[in-house]
Amino acid sequence: MSLSRRSIIQGAAAAAAVGATGIARAQSGPLRVGLILPMSGIGAEAGAAWHAGVKVAVEQWNAAGGLLGRPIELVVRDDKFTSAGAVAAARELAGSGVNLLIGGSQSPMALATAPILPELKAVMVAPCPTVMSLTHEGFQPNFFRLSWNAFIAFAGVGNLLTNKFSEVQTWSLIVPDSENGRDMARYFTLGAQRAAQQAGRQIKVLEPVFASLNKADYRVEINSLMNAPSQGLFVGLTAAPCISLLQQGRAVGMDKKFKVIGDAGTEMLIAKAMQKSLPPNLWSISFWVPGIESSNRYPLSRALHEGYAKLTGDRNPAGIVHSSHRAALGLFNGVKKAGSTDTAAVIAALEGLTYDTAMGPYHIRKEDHQGLGTAYIAKVGVKDEAPGYGITDAVVLNEADVAEPPTPGKKFEA
Missing domain, CATH: 3.40.50.2300 (Response regulator)
Structure with a gap:
C-alpha cells in the first residue's frame, strides 16, 4: 500500500472517530x-x-x-x-x-x-x-x-360563590379588556346564573367593567364598582394588577362594600402583599393548596x-x-x-x-x-398562626366533571 493511500485511510478513520465522538457528546x-x-x-x-x-x-x-x-x-x-x-x-x-x-x-x-x-x-x-x-x-x-380554561375555572367559581353566598343578589365584575377578559365575564355569569336557577332564585350580574392590565392606577374603575348596586365582586385581573386594585379599593372601603370577592387565581400573591389587611371574604381559584389533607x-x-x-x-x-x-x-x-x-x-x-x-x-x-385534573376554590384570609395569612378553606373542583366537550377548530358555544 502506498504511503499516500495509507495516509488517506488513516485520515478517514480519524475523521470517523472524531465524528462519532461528536455525536456521542451531543x-x-x-x-x-x-x-x-x-x-x-x-x-x-x-x-x-x-x-x-x-x-x-x-x-x-x-x-x-x-x-x-x-x-x-x-x-x-x-x-x-x-x-x-x-x-x-x-x-x-x-x-x-x-x-x-x-x-x-x-x-x-x-x-x-x-x-x-x-x-x-x-x-x-x-x-x-x-x-x-x-x-x-x-x-x-x-x-x-x-x-383549566375559562369555562372550567370561571363558571366553576361563579357557581360555587352563588351557592355559598345566597344573600348576594347582584354581582359586579372587573376583567381585562381582552378576549380572555370577555371569556371570564361570560362564563362567571353563566355559572352564577345556573346556580341561582337550580336554587330557585334570581340574581343579576351587571355588565363588566373592563380594565387594562398595563396600568397602576385603578381609581376610575374602583369608583364605578363602588357606585354599583351590587353586593358581590369578581376580579378577573391577575398578578400585580389584581393586587393594586384590591389595595387601592381598600383605601375607599371596597372590601367592606362587597360581602364576597372572587379572584381569578392570584390567591397567595394577594395574601403576601396585603397580609392582615386582606378582604374578609376573598375566594380564589387555586391550582394547589399544600398542607391540607x-x-x-x-x-x-x-x-x-x-x-x-x-x-x-x-x-x-x-x-x-x-x-x-x-x-x-x-x-x-x-x-x-x-x-x-x-x-x-x-x-x-x-x-x-x-x-x-x-x-x-x-x-x-x-x-x-x-x-x-383537580383544582380548588380556596378562601384566602387572615390566620392566627404564622405568617398570619394563608388559605383558610378550600373546596375541591374536579375539572373533568365540569369541562366542556372538545371541539378543536370550532368555537365553543355554551
Whole structure:
C-alpha cells in the first residue's frame, strides 16, 4: 500500500472517530428546554413563582437521572408580560435549536405564540392561559394547555360563590379588556346564573367593567364598582394588577362594600402583599393548596412543597407554582414516552397522556390538548398562626366533571 493511500485511510478513520465522538457528546450533553416567562414588568412576581415550579421539576428529574439519560438544562427567556416579547423569545429559542418550550403562561402570550409553533417546529406546554379559543377555534397541534380554561375555572367559581353566598343578589365584575377578559365575564355569569336557577332564585350580574392590565392606577374603575348596586365582586385581573386594585379599593372601603370577592387565581400573591389587611371574604381559584389533607395524600405534593421551600426559603407558595411544575412534568413525561426530543414524536406522546402531579393524576385530552385534573376554590384570609395569612378553606373542583366537550377548530358555544 502506498504511503499516500495509507495516509488517506488513516485520515478517514480519524475523521470517523472524531465524528462519532461528536455525536456521542451531543447525545450525552444537556437536554435543553426553553422556559418563556414574565421575569420583568407587572408579571414579574408571578413569573418568579412559575420559574420556581419549573426549577423544582428540573431538579427532581435531574436527581433521578435526567431525561433520556441526559441532564435537563433550562434556557430562560423573559417575555416581559407582552405578546411581542413572547414571540421574540420563542423565535430566538427555536433559532438556537430549542424545540421543547414551556411558555404561554397567560392568555395574551399564549395567543401570540401558539400560531407560530408549527413554523418554528416547536412544541409548547402552557401552565396558565384560560382563553377558550386556544383549544377550540384557534387549536394548534403543537400547543398544549395544561391548565383549566375559562369555562372550567370561571363558571366553576361563579357557581360555587352563588351557592355559598345566597344573600348576594347582584354581582359586579372587573376583567381585562381582552378576549380572555370577555371569556371570564361570560362564563362567571353563566355559572352564577345556573346556580341561582337550580336554587330557585334570581340574581343579576351587571355588565363588566373592563380594565387594562398595563396600568397602576385603578381609581376610575374602583369608583364605578363602588357606585354599583351590587353586593358581590369578581376580579378577573391577575398578578400585580389584581393586587393594586384590591389595595387601592381598600383605601375607599371596597372590601367592606362587597360581602364576597372572587379572584381569578392570584390567591397567595394577594395574601403576601396585603397580609392582615386582606378582604374578609376573598375566594380564589387555586391550582394547589399544600398542607391540607387532600393535597397531603399525594407524595408529589409534599415533594414540591419541600423542593420549593428549599429553593426559595418560603414555606407559603402561591398555587401557580404547581401549575408550572405540572406543565414541566407533562413535557418531561411526554419526551420520556416518545423516547425522543423530535417535535412530532413528543406531540404524539403528549396526546392522551396521563401522568402523576402534586394534585394527583393529570390527563391531556387527545382531541384538543386540554389538560384535566383537580383544582380548588380556596378562601384566602387572615390566620392566627404564622405568617398570619394563608388559605383558610378550600373546596375541591374536579375539572373533568365540569369541562366542556372538545371541539378543536370550532368555537365553543355554551
